[in-house]
Amino acid sequence: MSYSAPVKDMLFVMKELADIDSIAALPGHEDAGFDTAQAVVEEAARFCGEVLAPLNVAGDRTPSAWANGEVTTTPGFKAAFRQFAEGGWQGVIHPVDFGGQGLPKLIATPCIEALNSANLSFALCPLLTDGAIEALLTAGSDEQKALYLPKFIEGEWTGTMNLTEPQAGSDLALVRTRAEPQGDGTYKVFGTKIFITYGEHDMAKNIVHLVLARTPDAPEGVKGISLFLVPKFLVNEDGSLGARNDVHCVSIEHKLGIKASPTAVLQYGDHGGAIGYLIGEENRGLEYMFIMMNAARFAVGMQGVAVAERAYQQAVAYAKERVQSRPVDGSAKEPVTIIHHPDVRRMLSTMRAYTEGARALAYVAAAHSDFAHGHPDDAARKSHQAIYEYLVPIVKGFSTEMSVDVASLGVQVHGGMGFIEETGAAQHYRDARILPIYEGTTAIQANDLIGRKTVRDGGATAQALLAQIDQTIAALAEADGQPFKSMHRHLSAGSLSLARAVEFIVAKFKSDPNAVFAGSVPYLRLAGIVLAGWQMARAMIVAQAKRANDERFYSAKIATAEFFAEHILSLAPGIEASIVSANGREGVLALSEDQF
């Protein structure tokens, strides 16, 4: 199946909802206006559609393979990665000083989307390298930056994140990998890391692992974790490669999906110790890792949008081609293509509405990140940062959960053919399933949303967003026509539900944490639906104003927004009931363990 990036919608969101023009007015982003955005996105669309998309099925059928400690990636991946590197795609968002293009996150985001729609497994490699770059930019020494960042950005080397161990998944307090200081400033690292994406592969000359480990005297728990840089090949001062380090890939996993992306078990120090270099200060590893993770979590949220878009495109293509049954309204005597049947429409519209809503929310979040970094005003920066941080777990959790549902609908649209692997729809259903799990499960995102993002400021950021939503509701009230009436009704109800959920969570967090956390994922989902629905509401208002310029595009946007209101936002009050419970604790925690 081919993939064609939805450039028009991407640019619409960037311009009309995420305010690229204001970002271009920030210091340092003078060249990052709409024209640049358009040029970059169109080139990304071309590259992803032509080079990466055709390799997506191949990656599923001929996964990465392990033999004797080495991993051979899917045929074609290595050459594609060279093209990716030469095109400068690894550096889009990274600093010019280290060879990047220094573009705003808002422009990088559609590129990431297209990359992941085209080839989710392939895109994971640069996604992890982005994380490593972020960590070094934040906490690396000048020498480390100078030695590693240009190599990452030019695509010579790639990066990994090593958090998980067999006993330490969501709970990093349980990390046992140890790092022993050698007295010369280096450490020797010993331990086993699992689930390491692209922990071993053949697409780059070196692989640089960022590894969570404990030094000998570190305190227990998460406050005793440090971050180390452990290259596969040691790096000489001039940047050339030295000896093979003592980190080895002992196996890769047999997975449900994203099969081209090798998921490695890495063994550190079985032959005397893997040489590692401390990043930043001892015992601050988790803090640095969170910086990487915020970027990575946002990116995984984009993977959700991306796989949903790909599944949607494939389902639409099939629905336009497959002929079956006469229309229910008797408008034709002969069987028609199934896109004419109301339930197929409902499924396609659900897929489309979720995808457009989640895209808009993510791009708007990216813009907040840009303002948080570049706005000249201190208070504005803080406020944008708070909103961005509130949105990251939602972008991650909501986009990925919906992507599973969207991919499942994609299979359903295909009927029996969807269950046959040759069709390709099933690959998206399998691939998407990891997204609500890695980089922090949806529950972990929801805990973050509740603890750090909602309760810590007493609900202030959530309230600020609700106040902005009220302005949109007021604008909807002034618009004519059923689509606007529907959106007004459901966005009003949804934002009230969200407000009550926030109030409940802030009020009960200390007195009844079990009741609050029992509603954590429903709260995340409610916030996602309301905030994405809000973006669809903003979009339909713009579309109405500009409708005459491009009837086809804008009328579709209005209809999709209406669909979002009537079929997705309408679920909000029901979800509220799962959060704001007179009886949350009893309902969810009433059973004793042995009653399960």
Added chain:
Amino acid sequence: MSYSAPVKDMLFVMKELADIDSIAALPGHEDAGFDTAQAVVEEAARFCGEVLAPLNVAGDRTPSAWANGEVTTTPGFKAAFRQFAEGGWQGVIHPVDFGGQGLPKLIATPCIEALNSANLSFALCPLLTDGAIEALLTAGSDEQKALYLPKFIEGEWTGTMNLTEPQAGSDLALVRTRAEPQGDGTYKVFGTKIFITYGEHDMAKNIVHLVLARTPDAPEGVKGISLFLVPKFLVNEDGSLGARNDVHCVSIEHKLGIKASPTAVLQYGDHGGAIGYLIGEENRGLEYMFIMMNAARFAVGMQGVAVAERAYQQAVAYAKERVQSRPVDGSAKEPVTIIHHPDVRRMLSTMRAYTEGARALAYVAAAHSDFAHGHPDDAARKSHQAIYEYLVPIVKGFSTEMSVDVASLGVQVHGGMGFIEETGAAQHYRDARILPIYEGTTAIQANDLIGRKTVRDGGATAQALLAQIDQTIAALAEADGQPFKSMHRHLSAGSLSLARAVEFIVAKFKSDPNAVFAGSVPYLRLAGIVLAGWQMARAMIVAQAKRANDERFYSAKIATAEFFAEHILSLAPGIEASIVSANGREGVLALSEDQF
């Protein structure tokens, strides 16, 4: 992963909700009381747990394989099928006259559930044979019944249903397979059938295909379809096997799941014509097939319950074993098993509540079928039959759709391990995905629910059910305690939503069919949630009354019912908004084809 049939819940539902005692009072079912039910279900549980469940993973890893027209099933399947046959399991529900046990459907249903939980792929073979038996009982000649039924029932031969062709999936009007009369009472059949479950295999001595085909002068469309019996080996008058017939398996599909179950492409008549025998009268094939399909659709609904139960059991086992993170309420200083975390509880409770609700609804439907067949009173039979027929598309559509969500939650409970195939959770996620597709997609079920089951009688059957729900609501109002208050609130709201949906559908069916059918699947889901929630409400009332007898079981039932109310029934009004739309048509059908 092991499987242990939930015998206690099965028997509870049979006794307290589906009224097995009254079924035992029907003529011919004198021996089919609770004691018989208990003995049969316990034996089914033992056989399924010990013999079939251990083969489930093997079936996924070593699927059925095709070579030279023959299919070799997973090692162990053939021997297990012999045990199945010798245990008399094929005949549980079928007439004593042909070697069956003649037990009520209500007793057969938990057996079917256990069979499918234990091994979904294996269970498909008897499921299809059941369909063939039903068809012959309904429309076969006395000779056909005498020749084939005992062989089916003793497990010597198996049956298949041949509907689908490459161009004819949901739309059977497009069937092209032809049957030419030979003048001697037989026909020669020519054509290609696809997606034929167990269309070829090595577990039985003969395979008897029931095939939809057209005779030369048949009218166009569904009114020109006849049903033929085409055995793989021709059958002599004494029941011994004769010559190989001209039906050949040219390939099997490479599927997302249920891999042990061979899905065959069957070629009829490439070597002169496959000899076939007309079943019943010409051009009434679809009518007969619908009889098979009603039984098969109910059974596929049970597959949904079954895979949900299996996924639940696996997730519970993992959640009780995996240690990760301290409790959010600070009740322990050390990491605990994840079943102590509120969101894991929420996921497990969601899985459990859906499964128990869907089970109860399906068993109650089975009881209606028994009353419809055996009740001495004409009017009562008709009324039970109408309710059974209303419930069949709901049991099929609701149970299978929820099974996909439940299996997906099962993966999520496992975290990263869920994505690794060795864990086994992913198999359920893959296996379940076919259930909302085969034997009629959810949209086909929803169309049936709307057209034949709701509109045809002007909503009378739906209203009759709603009146029964009102009685339960009245009983809830008299009970004390938060669980009953919650259920009262959400069942009241849900039944109002369902009532309004029925009213809308009946009123608008002719004037605005697109608006009605755009809400068809949401209507089915709403009906499923409300009717399953109603069964949970009935269950909690019984549980309250009997609580002192078995605190552990009944308090769990009450808590699960409360969870169903607060987390599932609470969604009903939101779903209503997707059905009863001021603007259904514009929302779903507003886009032109080229806007997708």
